[in-house]
Amino acid sequence: MKSKFIKYVRLFSTRKCLLALADSFILTASALIANFFLALTGAGLASDVLVIPMVIGTICSFAFLFIWGAYSKMWRYFRGKDYLSCVFGVLCGLSAMFLFTRILEMRIPVAFMLAYFIVSVIGVCLFRLIFRRTFIEVAEICKHSVQYKRTMIIGGGSACKMLLTEIENARKTPRSGDQVSAQYLPVCIIDDDRSKVGKEILGIEVVGTTADLAHFAKKMEIEQIICAMPSAAEEDRTRVLNICSKTDLPVKTIPFIGCLIFDEQNPSLLNQVRDIKIEDLLGREPVTFDNKDIRAFISGKVCMVTGGGGSIGSELVRQIAKYSPKQIIIVDIYENNAYEIQQELVMEYGDSLNLVTLIASVRDYFRMNQIYDKYKPQVVFHAAAHKHVPLMEVSPMEAIKNNIVGTFNVATLAQYHNVEKFVMISTDKAVNPTNVMGASKRCCEMIVQYLAQQHEGKTEFVTTRFGNVLGSNGSVIPLFKKQIEQGKPVTVTHPDVIRYFMTIPEAVSLVMEAAAIAHGGEIFVLDMGEPVRIVTLAENLIRMYGKVPYKDVEIQFVGLRPGEKIKEELLMDEEGLQKTANKLIYIGKQIDIDIQTFGMKLGVLRDAAQQNNEAIAVSALHKMVPTFTTPDAYNQGEMAKQKAARRNKTDLYEDTQGALAAV
Numbered sequence: 001m002k003s004k005f006i007k008y009v010r011l012f013s014t015r016k017c018l019l020a021l022a023d024s025f026i027l028t029a030s031a032l033i034a035n036f037f038l039a040l041t042g043a044g045l046a047s048d049v050l051v052i053p054m055v056i057g058t059i060c061s062f063a064f065l066f067i068w069g070a071y072s073k074m075w076r077y078f079r080g081k082d083y084l085s086c087v088f089g090v091l092c093g094l095s096a097m098f099l100f101t102r103i104l105e106m107r108i109p110v111a112f113m114l115a116y117f118i119v120s121v122i123g124v125c126l127f128r129l130i131f132r133r134t135f136i137e138v139a140e141i142c143k144h145s146v147q148y149k150r151t152m153i154i155g156g157g158s159a160c161k162m163l164l165t166e167i168e169n170a171r172k173t174p175r176s177g178d179q180v181s182a183q184y185l186p187v188c189i190i191d192d193d194r195s196k197v198g199k200e201i202l203g204i205e206v207v208g209t210t211a212d213l214a215h216f217a218k219k220m221e222i223e224q225i226i227c228a229m230p231s232a233a234e235e236d237r238t239r240v241l242n243i244c245s246k247t248d249l250p251v252k253t254i255p256f257i258g259c260l261i262f263d264e265q266n267p268s269l270l271n272q273v274r275d276i277k278i279e280d281l282l283g284r285e286p287v288t289f290d291n292k293d294i295r296a297f298i299s300g301k302v303c304m305v306t307g308g309g310g311s312i313g314s315e316l317v318r319q320i321a322k323y324s325p326k327q328i329i330i331v332d333i334y335e336n337n338a339y340e341i342q343q344e345l346v347m348e349y350g351d352s353l354n355l356v357t358l359i360a361s362v363r364d365y366f367r368m369n370q371i372y373d374k375y376k377p378q379v380v381f382h383a384a385a386h387k388h389v390p391l392m393e394v395s396p397m398e399a400i401k402n403n404i405v406g407t408f409n410v411a412t413l414a415q416y417h418n419v420e421k422f423v424m425i426s427t428d429k430a431v432n433p434t435n436v437m438g439a440s441k442r443c444c445e446m447i448v449q450y451l452a453q454q455h456e457g458k459t460e461f462v463t464t465r466f467g468n469v470l471g472s473n474g475s476v477i478p479l480f481k482k483q484i485e486q487g488k489p490v491t492v493t494h495p496d497v498i499r500y501f502m503t504i505p506e507a508v509s510l511v512m513e514a515a516a517i518a519h520g521g522e523i524f525v526l527d528m529g530e531p532v533r534i535v536t537l538a539e540n541l542i543r544m545y546g547k548v549p550y551k552d553v554e555i556q557f558v559g560l561r562p563g564e565k566i567k568e569e570l571l572m573d574e575e576g577l578q579k580t581a582n583k584l585i586y587i588g589k590q591i592d593i594d595i596q597t598f599g600m601k602l603g604v605l606r607d608a609a610q611q612n613n614e615a616i617a618v619s620a621l622h623k624m625v626p627t628f629t630t631p632d633a634y635n636q637g638e639m640a641k642q643k644a645a646r647r648n649k650t651d652l653y654e655d656t657q658g659a660l661a662a663v
Contacts, residue, residue: 019071019128020062026123027058027090034115043109053108056100057116061093065124068092086124090117151184152222154213154240155229156191156206159254163228164202187220210240217247227253245543291323297379297516298323301420304377305330306362306410307384309337311469312425315508316381317341327354329375331368332384333361362406365413372417380414381511382407382424385441389429392437393562400609400617403440408447408602415457423515424448426465426523428500434631435563436618442625445523447602450593452521460520464511465588467500476534480541489554490538497560498531498567513585523588524580531567563631 031054038044045053065071068085094117101108153160167184188207191197196206207216217225225244229237237253244251303320307313308330314337320328328345332338342357349355356375360367362384385403386392392399407424414422426445429438445463452461468476476499483490506526514524539549547553560566578587601624608617622628 022127023062023065023070023124024058026127027061027093027120028054030119030123031057031116033119034112037115038109038112043111045108045112049106052104052106053097053101053112053116057094057097057120060096060100061090061120064092064096065089070124083125083128086128087121090120090124094120149185149223150187150221152188152190152213152217152220152225153186153204154190154210154225154227154244155232156189156193156196156201157228157231159228159230160189160201163226163254164204168202184226187222188216190216210243213243214247217249222247222249224250224252227251230254242540245540248543248548251544293516294319294512295323298325298512300324300326301378302327302329302376303379303381304328304371304375305381305383306332306406307382308332308357309334309339309341310383311504312507312511313381313383314341315504316383316511317345319505319508319512320381321345321349321353321355325354327356327375329371329377330355330357331360331362331371332357333359335359361402362410363401365409368409369413369416372413372419376417377414378420379515380410380419380422381515382410382422384410385425385444387427387437389435389437389563390561392440393435396436396614396618396621397609397612399436399440400605400621403437404443404447404602405606405609407444408606411447411451411461415451415454415459418457419459421460421462421515421518422448423462423464423511423518425511426463428465428467429565430465432627432629432634433625434565434629434634436621437563439621439625439628442627443602443605443621446593446598446624449521449523449590450595450598452590453593453595460518462514462518462520463523464514465523466502466507466510466526469502469504469507476537477541480538484542484545484547484553489556490542491556491558492535492538493558493560493564494566495535495557496566497534497564499534500531501537502526510585513582517580521590523590525586525588560631565631565634 031050035044035050065086066089068089070085070089094113098108098113153163164186167186186204189201189204190208190210190213191206192209194209197208199206207220216222225247227237227240227244229240232240241251241253298320303325305313305316305320305328308317309332313330313332317328317330318341330338330341338357338359342355345353345355358371360371362368362382384406386399411422411424424444426441427438429435430442430445431438433439433442445465448461448463451459480490510524510526514522518524535555538555542549542553542555545553549555578589580587601620605617605620605624608620
């Protein structure tokens with residue numbers, strides 16, 4: 001009962017409270033006014049009699065106004081028909097009051113009730129009408145008082161010309177002109193083509209190159225920057241965005257030229273100007289895939305996704321749904337995530353998509369066998385796994401049970417039920433692992449390779465391996481954003497930590513492409529460009545919020561977490577790379593598994609995990625994965641390499657300077 005009361009109290013915002021107080025005053029005053037007019041004719045109520053209907057009428061009317069939705073509309077959207085909610089609310093409230101007074105054996109004149117109703121309705125509706133007009137007028141004044149934002153545009157090409165033309169045209173449009181002009185006041189243009197410097201583009205001067213960007217941003221009192229280089233190479237965009245981020249100004253960008261959406265009737269570029277996203281700083285172009293291959297592979301087939309409610313799993317389900325599958329089966333142990341993606345797809349596709357959502361654990365062999373037997377999937381995407389490194393260091397048994405035993409269950413059942421393709425999602429943390437999570441995923445890769453080597457049944461087993469996923473559950477970017485928005489220090493584990501990054505759609509596209517082109521036994525690896533230093537990522541993200549790192553937002557180095565590496569890798573020393581038709585996807589050479597001993601070692605590991613014998617299980621995991629080492633041993637060696645590389649670079653610089661001085 002108490003929780004319901006609190007729930008209803010929270011429904012009232014400041015605006016609703018103001019309305020409620022105003023209505024209470026109006027209803028009380030209406031009773032007094034109605035009685036005053038009746039008193040002039042000698043039919044008024046005595047003061048002690050008036051109090052009861054006035055109080056009851058106010059309370060009941062307020063309650064029915066709430067029920068009829070008189071408090072649920074925003075000021076600016078209150079329309080003529082919405083005033084009926086006020087009329088009905090007051091009518092029901094006063095009718096209820098009249099019944100109460102009858103029960104109390106009070107005789108209230110009908111003339112008083114009629115006058116009370118008329119005055120109350122006029123007061124309640126008039127107050128809303130006046131307040132709405134006042135609200136809109138104040139909003140208009142505030143809108144007109146907004147000053148132009150002095151804007152620097154980077155790139156003097158066709159996108160810049162289109163942008164300037166649209167800003168000028170928008171100012172001439174009465175409805176949108178004020179809004180656009182308040183957002184953009186072009187002051188200058190920056191372009192690396194020196195032949196353009198000093199010239200004007202639609203009346204705006206090209207003042208210099210990107211080398212002069214910071215100088216002109218300060219000199220010309222720039223308030224925001226737009227990067228209008230949609231067709232530039234990704235390394236050029238990244239270089240320019242890094243320069244922009246050091247000006248501590250808000251930076252917006254125009255998407256890649258292939259991502260621009262134009263309507264033939266209204267080719268608007270302005271509405272596609274957006275804030276910088278952190279993926280814009282990854283240093284490479286987004287990976288694109290051949291949809292024809294994927295469509296041919298998915299269309300008309302029953303596809304099952306384990307971990308289908310997670311970050312990767314849910315995106316897999318979304319992309320599979322686009323290619324007309326016969327049926328999609330979502331399997332997840334966490335019902336909230338499973339329900340969320342289920343409802344999203346139901347709203348998107350309705351009955352046109354054959355979707356089954358099952359709550360089940362990959363650890364449960366018999367439950368998974370039941371699912372295989374009933375739904376007969378033709379393609380299985382195995383995304384279910386525990387992935388959080390520090391948490392799995394504390395609970396290694398759970399990583400072994402869920403990742404290793406779960407993968408063994410799902411993969412062997414796929415083989416038994418003659419699934420066409422089984423695609424396992426792995427991680428760069430499986431390469432030379434320094435933690436239980438990474439070692440467990442490497443063991444999963446070995447299980448898939450072990451089954452592929454047996455060549456039993458018709459199932460083709462595939463592994464996909466990639467780095468950190470931007471925006472996934474538990475990733476560093478959402479944490480950084482939350483810390484910045486809450487005004488707290490940004491926490492970075494170590495100044496030298498380096499990671500590979502990719503977006504969720506890229507990761508899922510890799511999985512889909514791998515499934516389409518695989519023949520069995522491969523590990524697909526994505527060329528993820530240059531690794532990103534986490535502290536640089538944090539600094540750029542802080543600058544994107546218009547703040548200065550270490551000044552406005554502190555960066556704290558909290559030390560490496562249990563099991564963490566300084567630097568992740570995508571390939572083991574034994575693995576080579578083989579090219580595919582897609583220049584950004586490679587096949588890592590699989591390491592042969594000793595079939596004679598692998599099954600026995602896996603049995604020891606599984607039994608130890610089932611008995612929750614941590615010492616034996618972790619020891620068995622080390623024996624299963626020979627490259628599993630301690631984080632201290634790995635990080636000391638890696639830091640020594642980085643130190644030697646920096647020393648060599650310094651020596652080379654000094655030698656070069658000495659040679660130049662001699663010349």
